[in-house]
Amino acid sequence: MFSNRYIFIYSSVMVILVAIALTIVAVLLKPMQEYNQRVEKMQNILISVHIESTPKNAEVLYKKYITESLVVNSKGEVKEGVNAFDLEMQVENKKKSEDKNLPIFICMSEKNEKYYIVPVRGKGLWGPIWGYVSFKEDLNTIVGTRFGHKSETPGLGAEINTPPFQNQFINKTILNNEGSFISVMVVKGGAPDSDMHGVDAISGGTITSKGLEAMVHDCIKEYTVYFSKIRK
Amino acid sequence: MSNFKLLKAPFNRENPITVQVLGICSALAVTVQMKPAIVMALSVIVVTAFSNLIISMLRNTIPPRIRIIVQLVVIAALVIIVDQLLKAYVYDVSQKLSVFVGLIITNCILMGRLEAFAMAQKPWPSFLDGIGNGIGYGLILVIVSFFRELLGSGSFYGHKVIPQSFYDAGYIDNGLMILPPMALITIGTIIWVQRSKNRDLIEK
Numbered sequence: 001m002f003s004n005r006y007i008f009i010y011s012s013v014m015v016i017l018v019a020i021a022l023t024i025v026a027v028l029l030k031p032m033q034e035y036n037q038r039v040e041k042m043q044n045i046l047i048s049v050h051i052e053s054t055p056k057n058a059e060v061l062y063k064k065y066i067t068e069s070l071v072v073n074s075k076g077e078v079k080e081g082v083n084a085f086d087l088e089m090q091v092e093n094k095k096k097s098e099d100k101n102l103p104i105f106i107c108m109s110e111k112n113e114k115y116y117i118v119p120v121r122g123k124g125l126w127g128p129i130w131g132y133v134s135f136k137e138d139l140n141t142i143v144g145t146r147f148g149h150k151s152e153t154p155g156l157g158a159e160i161n162t163p164p165f166q167n168q169f170i171n172k173t174i175l176n177n178e179g180s181f182i183s184v185m186v187v188k189g190g191a192p193d194s195d196m197h198g199v200d201a202i203s204g205g206t207i208t209s210k211g212l213e214a215m216v217h218d219c220i221k222e223y224t225v226y227f228s229k230i231r232k
Numbered sequence: 233m234s235n236f237k238l239l240k241a242p243f244n245r246e247n248p249i250t251v252q253v254l255g256i257c258s259a260l261a262v263t264v265q266m267k268p269a270i271v272m273a274l275s276v277i278v279v280t281a282f283s284n285l286i287i288s289m290l291r292n293t294i295p296p297r298i299r300i301i302v303q304l305v306v307i308a309a310l311v312i313i314v315d316q317l318l319k320a321y322v323y324d325v326s327q328k329l330s331v332f333v334g335l336i337i338t339n340c341i342l343m344g345r346l347e348a349f350a351m352a353q354k355p356w357p358s359f360l361d362g363i364g365n366g367i368g369y370g371l372i373l374v375i376v377s378f379f380r381e382l383l384g385s386g387s388f389y390g391h392k393v394i395p396q397s398f399y400d401a402g403y404i405d406n407g408l409m410i411l412p413p414m415a416l417i418t419i420g421t422i423i424w425v426q427r428s429k430n431r432d433l434i435e436k
Contacts, residue, residue: 002297006295010293010295010298011301014302014305015305018305018306021309022309022312025313025316025317026316029316029317029319029320032321033316033319033320036320036323037323039323040323040327055323055324
């Protein structure tokens with residue numbers, strides 16, 4: 001028979017040993033994991049302007065095409081001393097609108113066209129959704145999008161990260177004829193081809209679709225002032 | 233049982249999925265494509281082998297009243313280590329497996345083997361039993377994912393194998409194969425084939 005004393009000591013020692021082992025593993029592997037996350041982010045930024053990359057060549061392609069990155073605030077002023085790539089939208093979204101750091105990545109394409117890429121982040125049905133939206137130099141027409149999600153329903157909400165859904169955004173515009181910001185709507189039952197500000201929602205994925213619409217609207221809205229400055 | 237038998241029995245006659253009916257849930261979830269299925273199988277082999285080994289070495293010191301807790305701590309620690317390694321070395325696969333690696337902790341094969349075998353056997357046989365059961369689980373995963381990927385996406389280990397001319401002639405990938413119910417039916421078919429070959433497995 002084992003005494004209570006033995007059981008207490010046994011479990012304490014076991015827990016401490018396991019904790020030490022796990023800490024060592026986590027600390028040793030952290031640099032590699034962070035590197036992987038950075039590469040994935042580069043790949044996502046590149047794919048939003050239709051540049052395919054693999055984990056191996058992502059860094060090279062990123063350096064080649066993404067020529068500049070900057071951080072602005074909602075008043076449209078460029079902020080110095082902040083690295084756009086290292087900003088976490090998760091953290092920025094919790095701040096008040098006027099305190100937010102808004103990253104912009106500028107890409108020079110093969111055809112020598114200048115694209116502006118901005119990150120977006122919002123809420124889906126089960127967890128966060130995020131993505132990148134890229135614009136042509138008029139800062140109105142969408143070049144491409146890339147969306148991701150943590151845990152949306154497979155086959156329904158999770159469809160937001162598939163090419164058929166993402167490609168609908170190509171060539172849509174975020175400004176109406178008067179030049180004011182209206183974003184791109186996700187239309188239930190399908191948007192007609194002529195609709196310059198609408199894409200089809202996902203059947204059965206209404207809450208994810210609506211969350212995505214709100215995410216694109218809310219995040220790009222913050223850039224309105226800076227964008228209108230650049231357009232002039 | 234000889235050591236070799238310990239290793240081999242779970243491939244067929246004592247297969248954890250089709251005979252012991254353990255670990256069904258993850259077999260449904262990760263078998264849409266072959267690559268995640270194989271990584272999952274390898275992870276489970278590592279975890280079953282080492283948790284069996286560690287528990288077997290500790291078996292005489294573990295107080296029976298807290299044995300389940302001790303087993304869980306060992307399994308959980310191993311799973312976390314595997315998860316961290318996957319994130320560091322095969323990041324894209326770890327993204328696909330997402331929660332399922334963490335769910336190895338709740339995979340009944342592990343607790344089942346620890347309770348039924350490792351708590352009463354010496355370390356070396358336990359280690360082999362762990363590897364055997366891990367492979368037995370992996371085999372079923374690979375078979376199921378082979379059929380699901382082939383019929384569901386027309387590919388083999390990520391490479392397209394059904395020629396474009398088939399699609400031009402009107403062939404369509406069966407979208408149903410990608411959904412979990414078809415995994416259950418595939419496993420059911422495997423069980424049926426296995427039992428019609430080994431009649432003594434059929435319960436009266």
